[in-house]
Amino acid sequence: MADTIISNHGSSEKGANPLPANSVIVVLGASGDLAKKKTFPALFGLYRYDLLPKNVKIVGYARSKIEEDDYKKRISAYIKVLDDKVKKQLEEFLSFNTYVSGQYDKDESFQVLTKHIEELEAGATEPHRLFYMALPPNVFTVVAQHLKRNSYPKNGGARIIIEKPFGHDLASSRELQTSLEPIWAEDEIFRIDHYLGKEMVKNILILRFGNEFLGASWNKNHISSVQITFKEPFGTEGRGGYFDQFGIIRDVMQNHLLQVLTMIAMERPVSFSAEDIRDEKVRVLRAMPIIDPKNVIIGQYDKSDDGTKPSYLDDETVPKDSRCATFAAIVTYIKNDRWDGVPFVLKAGKALDGAKVEVRVQFKDVTSGIFKDIPRNELVIRIQPSEAVYLKMNTKLPGLTTKTSVTELDLTYKNRFKDLHIPEAYESLILDAINGDHSNFVRDDELDASWKIFTPLLHYLDENTDIIPAKYPYGSRGPAFLDDFLASYGYVREQNGLYNWPHTSANGKL
Template sequence: MSRLASKDLDAAAREIAQAAAAAAGFPPGVAPPPLTVPKPGAAMQHTPAGAAGGGLDPKAHAAAAAAASQLMMEQLMEHVCPSARDEWRADSFGGNLRLSIVVLGASGDLAKKKTYPALYQLFKKGFLPRRLQIVGYARSRMSTPELRERLRGYLDSGDCECVEQFLNSCSYMHGEYDAAEGYERLGTELSAWEAQMSVGTPTKAHLAAATAAAQAALAQAAGGANGGAPAGGAPPGNAAAAAGGGLHGPQGARLGRLFYLALPPVVYPQVCEHLRTYCATLFGGGGGGGGGDRAGRGAAQPAQGSFVRLILEKPFGSDLASSEALANSIGAHWPEEQLYRIDHYLGKELVQNMLMLRFANPIFSAFFNRHYISNIQITFKEPFGTEGRGGYFDSYGIIRDVIQNHLAQVLALLTMEAPVSLHPDDIRDEKVKVLRCIAPAGLGDCVLGQYAADKGQPGYLDDPTVHPGSRTPTFAAVRVFVRNERWDGVPIIIKAGKALNERLAAVRIQLRTPPASIFGPLDHMRNELVVRFQPGEAIYAKMVVKKPGLEMDFEMSELDLSYPERYKGVVIPDAYERLILDCIRGDQQHFVRRDELRAAWAIFTPLLHAIDAGAVPLHPYPYGSRGPAAVDQFITDSGYQRTEYSWQQVHPSHHPQMSTPAQLAAAAREAAAAREAAGGGAAAAVGAAAGPVAGGGGGADGVGAAPAPAGKL
């Protein structure tokens, strides 16, 4: 908790003493009783009555001093308060919010596959306010009924009535992204709806006056993002307040506008400029600052907590310079507190669980340092290629597409220090600190690959949307080091690839081999903590245990938290669903701040420029494989040791229909018989059990995968 310095307390005490003396009836010119700031728990101290009485009756002076003392203590304690961050809570908007959600790019794939389905789930679960409109805006010429039919197939149809209610709240407006006319119409429609939701159907005169006053206030504000007073001294919105005062009295309804930019970032600058000019002023004149305070103090201002916010989709540039240029162009119109740069990985359940895992569990947090941890791997694998959509990917590559953003955020959460509080900026401050401790990755700190045709599947260069002869990597393993006291010397390998053998996102933390083990060498049985984000969320620790039986033998097993087993029947929300709700609540914890973005780009920009110049070798790998062979030695050189361990071959989370011991035993016998029939016998069975995870293919990296060389994905 931050406190005012003692000299500030003394100054505050003197000011309050003057006010308290006047309130207690001391005549003008009579000195109030001197006040000494007490130690905690002590009472206020005054000079004896009469010592500074200035001719007052001693009894009257004592009574006045006692009253003044109480008043002074109450007022003084108002100056001794925690940091505003310590008192922060995410907004619970309740049912009084009138919310407009505008989806720009409503005709695109992202909107229909992610944005609208996430909004529907929030609507279905009761997390959106009753007074709601969702406006789609795009260049495509389409009517509102056509938009609703287009969306219907992407919504959960289990509750037809709820689907219809949701679709009835959706409308569509055609407009260009680089022309003002569409945004003017959009702003007018938003104000008209807000007026109607506040007081009923407004007259044309009211709407015209409110719109004109809002535009005048906006011009006066000179781009002020939080509704601050313009140069002329009058707060923005006063004219609008006068025009709208007859509509809803001295305090208006609580209003919210959320603009979701499901658009390519190349159009962000002009879209953000037009939104600020024509759509940022709430009905009644409020500017909707990101902190939730209303703009201006006119009679018809929107209620406390009204807001205007923007959600922006990646990519945010292609290197540090382009990212900064984009941030400058957006920041010229919108302040940071109103911008929500979405990274859907920050909405995943187990990514959000990282803070809890690290800072609420001493059993884990105690070994999160260089003294115990040998190496860390952060892995992302997709089992499909570009599939005809290589035009976008070819201009970015796997590092820009996945590693610089999604996996860098996981890295920051995994290695940051404990934040002062759960305030979004306290958390993001720590993420920025640790990202700034990471030196830029060098040419010797990466292995790149590009998938080739195999087993009937096309190679990357076979995609007609990919530039012929492209050297864009579809696989990358990058090694980085955090140069601080906690992590210095610990290699962190970030791996990502397309057209691999499975779908997987996981963190693998391998601990050092125990020194001077009484059980002999244990390099092949290192402890590991694995967090699997997808598929089938799980957290498990690999450990050495005594093998059941009469002999003193040991083997590796696991402490296992598999979410499908532990949380049966619990539906884990989609990442977009969670993040959109956070934005409505004003919680920026899981959104990327500008300085975070800058720090992440600084790590990878030199390497990206070298890759673009062709200075880094590109290794081909077969479609459906585990990646380039060259990555094996790279990971071994980073300290990774292959472990003799396998995930349970028949695990309830993977076979939910099998729950009895007899069923599990039968399945195990069938698996053993199949291995023997394949010609491997018992030795092959042991190799199949040990091989997958040893190379990363078992446990978090898959179930029942074929043996593979150590160190691969």
């Protein structure tokens, strides 16, 4: 686009050490859903854009005994082949993918894996390996131990990517950390929260600190509330047994939404280096008190109003007496000079009325006088779907009156950046790990601080069996009292029906 000015101010970590040529990437849990749906499509995406190390080799490792041809069919099942060029690239990609079957708790199995890796490295004097653990958390520690003991290169280096969940409360998180610390150094560990790889989340730093007009108003004097929302239009769909172990707060809020909150609330880092960025995020977390149960509502989806969609308890994998929350709204605060008194609302749920992840910053009312009940300004950062940033603002409605209308300054990515590729989150984060950039990964003290905020609430909900989640219909916005709950913290919804995004006509209708 001719009018686009692209400026690169060095977003990679200072001192980062990219993997060299001839490195080996090992995907553990290669036959599982996560690897098939996310990891391998991301690796292929990086290959298409020539972002993998030169002469890289990729090894899949899992317990399943699979012939190599069948394995390659599996890992390409979720890769879209759009044309002959992509088909050829996929064939090339598969040519340097191999598979090893083995157990997760046997030294002999990892020794077989290591022998296979060494054959691929063809006598490299300083081999480097990246281990991606697309595995359930109950085997994290044992696999990490076996990798370090059997598969860590003697004269080179290695990195390990660990998927969430990083424990289910503060104690279990610390236990996991303690089990990893003696074997893997902190700078070798990449704890992946895929929301930190999403384009709009990575844009928050630029948006906030690269625009003076936002920086001047980004504080308690001008902002009334901040909402961070996660909505899914589907329920557990037969997989509730797994979800029931965690619930919506552990699954989405303690990690994904809290990470977004730290990006919204942090102070300007002194540089783009990983440690400077993560230091500021930790400062936000340490300024947040534990969550008061009085500032929380929870819900569980029921059948849809028309009876066509099942309730959470209709899922045969869910215990019939489950009190698991599939919806929660949590209000938290940050006790520092910038944000003291501003409610931060984390809101997440399944089986809601749409798919959306967004940040909604609502500004305070303008000074009364010539205006009466004029709508508030809102800055909305839509993370998914259809990435966008728009500012709801008041303007004079064209005509012979001084009637006002709500409109927007709109940056919708698919309209503005038609010729640019927006990478998938896993592409972005795996590339960061390849480059040795920790900026978008969770540090150990950051993880500890986040669990301190949420653990008392989680234990309170787990232990008090008389607390029953409010029912809400499948396909609704959530519990019926949600709007009253938000209003009690000063949030004004829908601007009295005067606004529709993205375009408004003179009568306020689309």
